[in-house]
Amino acid sequence: MKKGSQRRLSTLMESKESLAAETARLASLISTHAPYDGTFGKRIPSLSVSRYSQVNENSVNSFDLPSMLIVAQGAKTVTVGQEVYRFHQSQILMLPVALPIALKVTQASHREPYLSVKLVLDPHKIAELALRVYPKGVPAVTKWSAGIILDADVGMISTASRLLNCLTNTSDAELLGPLAMDEILIRVLRSPIGARIAELGFPGSEANRVTRAITWLRDHYSDQIKVAELADMVHMSESTFRVHFKSITSMSPLQYQKALRLHEARRLMLSEIMDATTACYQVGYVSPSQFSRDYSRFFGSPPRRDVIGLRQQVTSG
Template sequence: MMEQMNELRALIARHCVGTRFETPIPRVTLLSSCTQTEPARVIYEPLFCVIAQGRKQLIVGDKVLIYEASKYLVVSVDLPASGSIIHASVDEPYLAFSMRLDRAALASMLLELAEVGDDGSPAAGLAISSVDAELLDPVVRLLRLLERPREIPILGPLAEREILFRLLHGAQGKMLRQIALADSRLSCISRVIDWIKNNYAEAIRIEALAEIAGMSGSSFHRHFKAVTSMSPLQFQKQIRLQEARRLLLAQRADAGSIGFAVGYESPSQFSREYSRLFGAPPSRDAARLRELSSFDPQRLSQPV
């Protein structure tokens, strides 16, 4: 596996343009950094990520997770999180491969394999496991296609399919199965997450969210906490504040009107909770981000 990992590092270092490179391979992104980074609040979407070099810390709700070279991350639902690169240098930059998960492809594969079912136990929204040679091999073969771009449309889907197959039969196979099954507990919680994201400015009632999930109130709260490491109200607060930050940068409106737009009735409460999450009041935080010439507003909704 060491030879495969060395090739993965070389491929990422060779092809990653800047700190983040959206490759011509669908759903595949390469990441690189020569420096450690400050914690960045972003929204992680369902993805599979392998760190080839360096180390990263993630904070999701009350969970603190650290993963490094030879580890892989699976995220099953949209999750607000804080991510920071904690080990990187010019000599040994942080290098990572990321692939957004295609739920339709997973569902199709499960049908072909006749592997269905949900035992009803709470599923995590995020997990870290050790990568093995069988999983690393199709990842490397997929990135080799960057040097033969004409082959991407034909061979790319085959390598991606093998990656999904290996994930389904790996340590996080149960989570992947629940992503694909429409009636799984994870999919039910995902529907609620989508509703909160689309209606973040509205007041929420646990009973109404439980109804969307098709669960009892107590069962819904238990499963939501297991998936997100947050209560529904805590989750909504993070979504509101992430959106407020994006609006502050995009529209340059005053903090008070932005607070009202995302659902806050009290400007002081908005400023207080914004400062607690991002480390500075809204206007000062937005001004600081604008001063960073390399700052990309798209990073507010994407992992570092």
């Protein structure tokens, strides 16, 4: 083997070893802040850590805000519409817009639990940092998807570790925590997927217009609206809007609105102790039977049975 090839191989091995060591350090920190199974919010806003010591037999439905998930140990699968994202240790899943998802822990044990750090993304902060990373404008984006998987590098993982270290001191959490979060975002914006993340924060871009439509749907999920009206609201033709909306969310605007309604109905029945019929009308359905059919297809059980099962899980947990 030539000396140049040997040096490149040696450098690659050292990089892998450094990444493995830094990821192990991050996993240890997560274990400290997540001492048992569950997801734990922390004193730094938008930050949470998770530990799960067994795999999921069935997917768990959730509605996620724009976020990034850094996995330090184990593996997980997230389904958005028809798209399935499988990611594992030392990888990051980016969900740039608010989405209904189905998630499943696929690699975990009591000895080596699934461990991750989650950051909720602030579009305004992304736009602010993107202007610094791309002062001459964001490169053209030709490919969109609801989720993006990124191989983390040592810098990203070590910054996440420093972020968790800030939790041990209130002053550090308040003053240094936001700086570490900014650094993580800057590293992502400078990565191969950076342009796709940055584009979402730039006013006037087609991606940003779709995010504005998503925000409107989240605020008015119970309203009746035609797709053409929604497209006009964000100054796009209906055909262009439909294409971009589906590429960014992996579903049509009406499918997205339906998912919003069903998740809100579920929340109302669980948190507000509302019966299915009342929840049905509250979220914008006009037919209880249609609501029940949609709910069963989406969550896997009729409303009443699903809510009873969820309450039993909470009680037994």
